[in-house]
Amino acid sequence: MYARSGLLSQRSCSSHGRECATPVLAAQRRNNSTATKIAVEFDQSTGVAVMRLQGPPVNSLSLDFLTELCINVEKLEMDKNCRGLILTSSQPKVFSAGLDIMEIYGKSPERCGEFWRAVQEMWLKLYGSSMVTIAAINGSSPAGGCLMSMTCDYRIMADNPRYSIGLNETQLGIVAPFW
């Protein structure tokens, strides 16, 4: 969902002076899901968009979820009026549970490859964004959820001892790549 419907589809990328396009098209081609996992509200007066993750129960990062996230970030990126992005969760107690483990369990190498490319695309898009990005971490944020928040320029986390954040996959001996 993008609150300023119609605007982006009518404008060319070059009119905004920002780089765009190919990754969005790739992501759009991939996005066959009709359910909306990402809600975006853009405040014209402040130039700040709030992106709410709303993939029940725990905003796990499935291929559909990642695709929708990337499409929405790219749309905002193309809008020259949008200067800031706040990423937060609509789910109670959880910002994001990280990668959807069912996307990598028992899947073909091709499907795993597609999924992993979508993971890379997500963090590269956020990390390379020209918008000021803030993760408002209003719940637990393990593993891929932590990665997502680390790619933002700033992080603010709800002060609640029940919420945790970190790369918990290291407990299984899985470490993030060195690049």
Ligand SMILES: CC/C=C\C/C=C\C/C=C\CC/C=C/CC(=O)SCCNC(=O)CCNC(=O)[C@H](O)C(C)(C)COP(=O)(O)OP(=O)(O)OC[C@H]1O[C@@H](n2cnc3c(N)ncnc32)[C@H](O)[C@@H]1OP(=O)(O)O
């Ligand atoms: C700047 C950066 C530069 C470079 C970086 C480049 C690359 C980096 C590469 C890698 C780093 C990132 C790596 C990521 C790996 C992963 O993300 S693997 C996934 C790891 N996630 C977890 O271990 C989370 C496990 N879940 C939890 O801890 C809890 O569920 C959570 C605290 C999130 C919520 O707790 P609670 O509210 O009690 O809910 P439940 O535990 O009852 O869960 C509810 C249902 O949700 C299902 N679920 C939970 N997590 C996942 C998940 N990750 N995927 C799929 N499904 C999940 C859970 O099974 C329950 O389902 P059910 O109701 O039983 O059907």
